[in-house]
Amino acid sequence: MQQSRTGSTDPARTDAGRHTRWSGRLVGLVAVLALVNFVVDSAVTAPLVVLPEMLDHFGTDQAAWLNATAMLAGVMWAPLLGKAADLHGRRRVLVLALLLSCAGALLCAVAPSLWLFVPGRVLQGAALATVFLSVAMVRGLCAPRIAMIVVGIVTSGSAVLNIASRFVIEDLAERFGFQILFLVSALVAAAMAVCVHRVLPEAPVRTPGRLDVGGALLLGGGLVGVLGYVSLGSDLGWLAPGPLALLVGGVGALARWFLVSSRKPDPLIDVRNLGGPLVLTLLVVFLAAGSYQSVLQLIPLIGDVSADQRLGYGLAGQGSVALLLAAPGLGVTLGGPSAGWLAARVGPARTLAGAIMLGTVVTVGMFAGVSRLPVALCCGFLLGVTVGALGTSGFNMAGSLAPPERQGIVSSLVMVMVSIGSVVLNFVGAAVLESTSVVVGGETANSATGVFGYIAIASAAFAAAAVLAVLLVRSGPRLSAVPRHSKES
Missing domain, CATH: 1.20.1250.20 (MFS general substrate transporter like domains)
Incomplete structure (x- = not known):
């Protein structure tokens, strides 16, 4: 691995350009990545706090569409963004995931109907990628022993913020409506995208090859179809046309992905x-x-x-x-x-x-x-x-x-x-x-x-x-x- 320019003068980065002990710079990197993972809560789970208000606003009782869409979309985004990070750089793809989440939150905030709100939640689901991309960045920036400690801090450090944010969300929603939650989520995602771009160095390691977009869409779409049937079937009916179509399409997509990937020289997985x-x-x-x-x-x-x-x-x-x-x-x-x-x-x-x-x-x-x-x-x-x-x-x-x-x-x-x-x-x-x-x-x-x-x-x-x-x-x-x-x- 080549030594990173950003860390060449840092005495804590002596193991092929990676951090081998704690330093002020490493603390700053950890703080940014921990806050990045707070975006996941604001995008995926925090909207549950205002779920009743959203149901009333859109005049629907289909809570599953509002609740599960972001998580299911995150499953679709995960393999695509994970592979893209190995090919084109983890920092670059992490910024992209944050910007996608920001765009989705803005769309949800202004959506007059479910036809725009649900696509916004799909875009917000990209925030789920920030968790594993943060982990991948840590393992690229830190030597193995200290990386394991940093991974624990990065993946768990925002838990206290998540607890406190629930009370803030409830208060803001009562004053300004549930849309304020999505505006705050967009602001947090945009701010973290700027911080990641300015503070975190790009890992020099790249995987040669091309992004198997077709394979990523088949795998992600297949998983979403099967999980969508499991998540939405209980609300919409297990034999309803919509859930059944998700199940059949998901199984078909997964089968197609497995058959095609087993013959490709450079498959997604x-x-x-x-x-x-x-x-x-x-x-x-x-x-x-x-x-x-x-x-x-x-x-x-x-x-x-x-x-x-x-x-x-x-x-x-x-x-x-x-x-x-x-x-x-x-x-x-x-x-x-x-x-x-x-x-x-x-x-x-x-x-x-x-x-x-x-x-x-x-x-x-x-x-x-x-x-x-x-x-x-x-x-x-x-x-x-x-x-x-x-x-x-x-x-x-x-x-x-x-x-x-x-x-x-x-x-x-x-x-x-x-x-x-x-x-x-x-x-x-x-x-x-x-x-x-x-x-x-x-x-x-x-x-x-x-x-x-x-x-x-x-x-x-x-x-x-x-x-x-x-x-x-x-x-x-x-x-x-x-x-x-x-x-x-």
Whole structure:
């Protein structure tokens, strides 16, 4: 790797132009990338706070179109932008992703109807790429041991901001309408694009070849079609023409992508040479990410139920349920950097396995947490630690298995698996709750059977991920430890 001009005089950058210890410049880079990841929350998840207002404004009850569109579009954008980053430069593509998100937010802010609002959400979905592009940049700018710590800070550091932003969003939406959220999101994305362009150096590593746009569209479109059916089918009807068309089109696109890619000399993803350890890592991320997302989805549901309703669970009236909702965010802030620090010492494979073990224990603990607030608070916080540690460890593990010129596309696969796992396990959990619901006082409520069955499924998925994580640790000693460089601190 060639030494970067921007870092040639920096004494902290002695390992082929990469940062090997902390310095003022590195702190600035980390701060910018952490704020860049805040764009994801403002674009993808923050609009849920004003979802009722958006439904009223557009006169629709199709919440799925407003809620899931950005995440599904992010799955489509991920492989395309990941591969483009390896070919044309990670900083350049990161700026592009931020500008696409900015344009989408502006379109959403001025959209008079769903016909313009939904395309705006599709453009906003490009913000999902900022997570894995930030990780790829870190691994290009930092030596391996310090990169693992920085990845944890970058991917988890904005969690506290995400919590605080919820209160600001609610206040602004009440005063100026939900459109102000999208204007703020556009402003944040534009500001971060400028910061990235001015502050971050471009990685000198490039992958020779051409961008397989056709393959990227087939893969991304196929994933969106299948996940769109899973996400939207419950609201629109599993046999409705729209969801069925998404399913058939998605399966067809994925089949076509696999057949075509297996014959191309330079495919978007060389599925024939992914390697066993990387496949194991992606499966672990899929199962664990889906499990913790489903449990996080369950927390507000049990928080709104009082034990006086005698459903066999419920936390309302036992204390501040707001703390229950904030606890995971605080845990994420701790779990990400801690996992990076630990991975630099014992290796990303063992750290990933440890995060999975913790998640399994915490999820099982929710059997008691659904009716006892102190237990729920502890489990919520530790689940947040698991979330931060899993994200950091998953990216670190995948990055350690990829050469420098493929960091973008491999990191994008981790993000894709997180999204797929979240959609699939959330749907499975929701289906369990719906099929076991009961009527109490004339209103439909989730039964204890459904809640405990929901937790059992999440625990089983975590346990399966734990088995795969153990296999990953045993797959080779080089995956379990990181050699200490003599110049690193």
